[in-house]
Amino acid sequence: MSRRADLSGPDDAQERPRKIVHIDMDAFYASVEQRDNPDLRGKPVAVGGSAARGVVAAASYEARTFGVRSAMPSLRAARLCPDLIFVRPRFDTYRAVSQQIRAIFADYTPLVEPLSLDEAYLDLTDHLAGRTATAVAQEIRARIRQQTALTASAGVSYNKFLAKLASDQNKPDGLCVITPERGPEFVLSLPVGKFHGIGPATAARMQAMGIQTGADLRAQSLDLLTRHFGKSGSYYWNISRGIDHRRVSPDRIRKSIGAENTYSADLMTLDQAAEALAPLAAKVWSAATRHEMRGRTVTLKVKFADFQQITRARTLPQPVASEPQLLGLARDLAATVLPDPRGARLLGITLSHFDSDDRVTVQLDLFGDPA
Structure with missing residues (x-):
């Protein structure tokens, strides 16, 4: 699920180096399908869509x-x-496997921040029991393989930004460690489009300004970045130097829960959009359930190929009660604006209006995700 970074300025005091691990399952949906169906192993598999229409959810x-x-x-x-x-x-199956994996995480630290069904941050700083974060990450990966027959990649570093970058370095089934000494230089040669928190549209704006790499980004002043990118400019200034003050936050107060995706090719039909909304609704519903929250307002975001952006929303008298209802509402909203000859380059779903009466009571197990 998409999350907006906490934006800290360059003068913020940095605490002692933390021990952050980012765990990312390898081709999660597709790997579950290959695990459960031996006929699919070793073959090219796409989850979602069909040969005739729709959008690939995972490959x-x-x-x-x-x-x-x-x-x-x-x-x-x-x-x-x-x-x-x-x-x-099969989202019910993916959620069940995700719950198994989060159960493993809970054995090591209470500070677990899931980003989606297949990835999470863990803060091990005060929970190492004399071991290194790297050793713990290796142990977690081994337990995931043993208990789920799936592989995970891990990134270990002193902040969330670098830990997430690291987890992508040696995929699949890999591990990468970025030390405090290595962090500031690690980002210099990477394309800005690889940076977590810089989406395709922002990367394109940066590239138009001649900012292609981390080194180019670091060469810009804080004033220039703030003028062009607002409050996010401070975040970009920091990450170009390997700095990220965001904490791993298992519990945070939310005014909305949303997910969005920018597509490599524009969605030209309502059927394509309807298919593409399914994984977004799954992410939003998983997060809402994890945080024991139910909202009454569903908002659809559409960005067209010409970058015009619109939203459509519907507020119910009672909270949305299920993932299929959330998806149905999003698809109904999509039908009011699509198809459009320009094509949709981005879709997003947001659930909001969390009144105090909208909170639900669910039977949580030790690991926190009943979905």
């Missing part, structure tokens, strides 16, 4: 070698990989 590594990626229209994916096997998503 196996065998499919990725052909250029197939998540959020890609299924027609394009099928052209890139004629032998691609399309599989319908």
Whole structure:
């Protein structure tokens, strides 16, 4: 799920180095399907969509070698990989596996911040019991493999930004450590589009300004970044120096819960958009359930190919009661504005209006996610 970074200025005091681990499951949805169906193992698999329409929600590594990626229209994916096997998503199964994985996390620290079903931050700073964060990350990965027959990659560093970057370095089934000594230089050669917190639209704006890499970003003054990017400019100034003051926050007060995705090819039909909304609704509902919150307002965000952005919202007299209802409302809102000849380059779903009466009581197990 998308999260907006806490924005800290360059003069904020930095505490003692933390021990942050970012765990990211490898091709999660597709790997679960390959695990559960031996006939799919070693073959290019796309979860979601179909050869005729829709959007790929996840792709196996065998499919990725052909250029197939998540959020890609299924027609394009099928052209890139004629032998691609399309599989319908099973979100109940993915949530169950995610709960297994979070149970493992809970054995090591109470400071776990899930980003989605397949990734999370862990703060191990005060929970190492004499071990190193790297050793704990290796142990967690081994337990995930043993208990779920799936692989996970891990990044270990002194802040969230670098830990997430690190987890992507040696995928699949890899581990990368970025030390405080290495962190400031690690970001210099990376394209800004690889930075967590810099989306495709912002990366394009930066590139138009001649900011291609972390080194280019570091060369900009705080004043210039703030003038061009507002409050986010401070965050960009910091991360170009390997600085990130955000804490791992398992419990945070929210006014809304949302997820969005920018697509590599514009969505031209209502059917494509309806398919693309399913994984977004799953992310939003998973987060709402985890935080024991129910909202009455569903908002659909659409950004067209010409970058015009619109929102449509509906507020109910009672809280949204289920993921299918959330998805249905989002699809109904989409039908009021799509199809559009410009095509949709981004879709988002937000759940809000969390009144005190909208909180739900759920039977939580030790690990916190009943979904």
